Amino acid sequence: MTSHLGQRSATIPIHFFKIILETNVERIKLPNKFTNRYGGSLPNPVSLRSSDFKEWVVYWTEKNGEVWFEKGWKEFVENYSLSYGYFVVFKYKGTSQIDVLILDKSALELDYLSSANGSVNPVNATEKEKNARPMPPSMVSSHQVFEETLMGNMERDSIVQRVHADKGVPSDKGTHVQQLIRPQCVNPTQSGNCLNLPRTLRARKISKRFKSRHAYFTLVIELSNLEENASKYVPKFLDNISSEKNVVLQMANRSSYAWYVKLLSGGERYDRFTSGWSIFAKESKLEAGDICIFELVEPAGPLLRVHVFRG
The missing domain is CATH 2.40.330.10 (DNA-binding pseudobarrel domain)
Structure with a gap:
């Protein structure tokens, strides 16, 4: 100056x-x-x-x-x-x-x-994000997810990370699920409620028409969310995340597959999907303009079922 x-x-x-x-x-x-x-x-x-x-x-x-x-x-x-x-x-x-x-x-x-x-x-990016590496796509069975839930979150996260590191799951392919067991929702904090107000009129209409006994939130997919190593901000849907946590995303129309994605705490109102998000977006064939509803079907897992409405 x-x-x-x-x-x-x-x-x-x-x-x-x-x-x-x-x-x-x-x-x-x-x-x-x-x-x-x-x-x-x-x-x-x-x-x-x-x-x-x-x-x-x-x-x-x-x-x-x-x-x-x-x-x-x-x-x-x-x-x-x-x-x-x-x-x-x-x-x-x-x-x-x-x-x-x-x-x-x-x-x-x-x-x-x-x-x-x-x-x-x-x-x-922050130093933490610079050093982060995408997790493997980690497609796992819902049966495995449900079993790991019963172990408790801290033990589950440790086991998941160790198994993925030891087995070296390939980055472009996942393991097909042999059996599907649908876990039941366990006392969601806001059952049946949308946790955010979508920013576009179309997304709001889709969110309003969506019916579920589970808590859910609605996101608009942007081009920047589809880039390599991209992340995605989400409304806070878990009460017990202090820094980071692994969550499972399961496509509603491909329920035999699931992906592990890291959730980082972002403050009082928002968290963020980081490692694993870009792989999920790619393998789920998400496109800019898609409206996605994330349904919290298993808070203890946690497991989110993803419903996609094409743009």
Whole structure:
């Protein structure tokens, strides 16, 4: 940033906010008082990190002593469907990463999962994600899943990881199930309820028509969810996940197959499918625009049955 902007030190972290107007959806001016105090140390570009843990690279420019977020800002706005009256709080900590909190027109924090449209603006992943490797497709029988459930979650997770490592299940093929046993739902916390509000009208209609005695959530598949080593944010559907857990995904129309996918805790409202998700998406032939309903048929497993509605 040019030298005439503020160079003196000030208290870190510092917060400032901006209200979304029709005039600032493509670029937005930072408060003069902020740039006067912190302009000398503001990197270019910066990364905006929202509460769903996505990061967005945004470049600023200086014009007539005013600093504007320009390149990358429009993509950030479009991803969360920000419009007139939304309220964005920025937390600057003296680094290139600026945390953002988004409030919608109801004055509540944005439902990031329902609002995100899947735009891609990649930033370096966390070290944990960098070191992660996709789990094998791990197609296993529902009978095996049910037996492992009875062992208890901690022992089950350990056994699953050890078996997969020892047997070296190939990455492109799974083991066909010899016998199918349908496990029964064990006291779901929100039986028969949809756990999220889908972001598109079509997805909402499909979710509303879907009938189940189990808890379920509805997701829209985006192109970015189909890339190699992709992940997928999901509403929190388990109460007892502290950091990570293996879950089983079973296609409703291919119930003789199942996939292990790692679920990482993402906060109070969201978790994320990581290792194994891209393999599941590929082998299940998911496409951008598909609507998927994940039905929690076995919380203790946990086992999710996936219903796909083609786009």
